Amino acid sequence: MRTLPTSSATDQQLVAQVLGGNTAAFGQVVQRTEGLVTQLIFKMIRHPADRPDLAQEVYLKVFKSLAGFKFQAKLSTWVGQVTYNTCLHYLEKKRLVLLDPAEAAPDDAAEDGRRALPPATSDDDPETALFDQDLAGILGAAIEQLPPLYRTLIALYHQQELSYEEIAQITSLPDGTVKNYLFRARKQLKQHLLARYHRHDL
Amino acid sequence: MTSPHLSELALQEAAESAALLPAAQAAHLRGCSLCQGRVATYRQLFGAAAQLPPPAFSFDLTASVLAQLPRAQPAFPWVLGGVAALVVGVVVVFLMLFGGVLAQAVQGLFTVLGAGLGVVVAVFAAGQGLELLARHRRHMRLLTFS
Numbered sequence: 375m376r377t378l379p380t381s382s383a384t385d386q387q388l389v390a391q392v393l394g395g396n397t398a399a400f401g402q403v404v405q406r407t408e409g410l411v412t413q414l415i416f417k418m419i420r421h422p423a424d425r426p427d428l429a430q431e432v433y434l435k436v437f438k439s440l441a442g443f444k445f446q447a448k449l450s451t452w453v454g455q456v457t458y459n460t461c462l463h464y465l466e467k468k469r470l471v472l473l474d475p476a477e478a479a480p481d482d483a484a485e486d487g488r489r490a491l492p493p494a495t496s497d498d499d500p501e502t503a504l505f506d507q508d509l510a511g512i513l514g515a516a517i518e519q520l521p522p523l524y525r526t527l528i529a530l531y532h533q534q535e536l537s538y539e540e541i542a543q544i545t546s547l548p549d550g551t552v553k554n555y556l557f558r559a560r561k562q563l564k565q566h567l568l569a570r571y572h573r574h575d576l
Numbered sequence: 577m578t579s580p581h582l583s584e585l586a587l588q589e590a591a592e593s594a595a596l597l598p599a600a601q602a603a604h605l606r607g608c609s610l611c612q613g614r615v616a617t618y619r620q621l622f623g624a625a626a627q628l629p630p631p632a633f634s635f636d637l638t639a640s641v642l643a644q645l646p647r648a649q650p651a652f653p654w655v656l657g658g659v660a661a662l663v664v665g666v667v668v669v670f671l672m673l674f675g676g677v678l679a680q681a682v683q684g685l686f687t688v689l690g691a692g693l694g695v696v697v698a699v700f701a702a703g704q705g706l707e708l709l710a711r712h713r714r715h716m717r718l719l720t721f722s
Binding site: 397398400401404405408409412413416417425426429430433434437438509510513514517528532533535557560561563564567568 | 584585588617618620621622624625626627628630631632633635637638640641642644645646
């Protein structure tokens with residue numbers, strides 16, 4: 375008799391159920407990891423029409439190679455790794471780059487003497503709420519202008535709240551490289567935002 | 577304030593957690609409004625990044641994935657296997673009982689087929705020969721100068 379997948383099932387239990395022929399349990403795997411998979415695909419792949427097929431491809435690969443998963447990492451981290459590699463393969467096929475060195479070079483010229491973002495005030499201040507919406511829009515656009523690898527790292531660290539180690543496992547980059555790229559990405563974002571806001575001096 | 581301002585890396589670390597800073601830099605930060613402002617900028621940036629709405633597909637990814645999964649392999653088809661074994665058994669028994677007769681019939685069939693094939697080839701060759709002869713005569717007539 376098959377057991378129904380529950381949200382409390384551990385990674386091991388879930389994988390065992392899928393390998394036992396319970397495809398409904400794989401739905402649970404998808405639900406647990408789709409936030410990370412979607413985030414990776416949206417940040418790495420600029421062409422919206424290709425994203426759904428890539429998501430399907432990722433989960434098909436996960437399903438087929440689930441028997442080879444040895445629990446050396448969290449299931450979500452492993453699925454993230456499959457997603458990252460699938461997107462990387464797609465970019466290679468399309469002859470696109472994940473990180474153009476020229477694009478990634480930090481610009482130190484615009485470092486000092488810039489204006490600061492307005493200071494955060496109380497949540498119930500309507501002007502602050504309006505500003506937050508404004509900031510979210512501008513920040514979203516600024517992230518989109520970053521090289522794909524930088525915006526991926528920003529999303530994984532700040533939105534998915536993954537650790538440096540988990541990001542390193544997903545991207546197969548050394549920890550130090552992840553930290554360095556993340557540092558540069560944040561710096562570029564700050565410079566972009568400072569260039570947009572001129573309301574408050576430091 | 578004689579100590580240098582915090583580096584960009586230190587500003588980012590302070591924005592994540594002031595505890596990450598070495599004591600000297602932490603002391604500088606406490607007394608430097610410029611660095612405090614820069615750290616606040618990063619804090620606001622990190623906070624806003626965390627609050628950005630996550631991307632989502634416009635369709636139900638789970639349902640779509642489950643619909644595309646390869647079908648589970650069916651259990652071994654015992655019924656079909658039994659039927660196949662039965663058919664093989666009938667064929668074997670038939671061959672054991674009527675194998676000799678069948679072999680003779682097949683041999684006779686091969687003789688008839690061989691003879692028929694020979695006749696067809698002979699008729700075809702004769703037809704081709706007559707056609708060549710007729711074509712040769714036509715050519716010879718055209719070449720005759722009267």
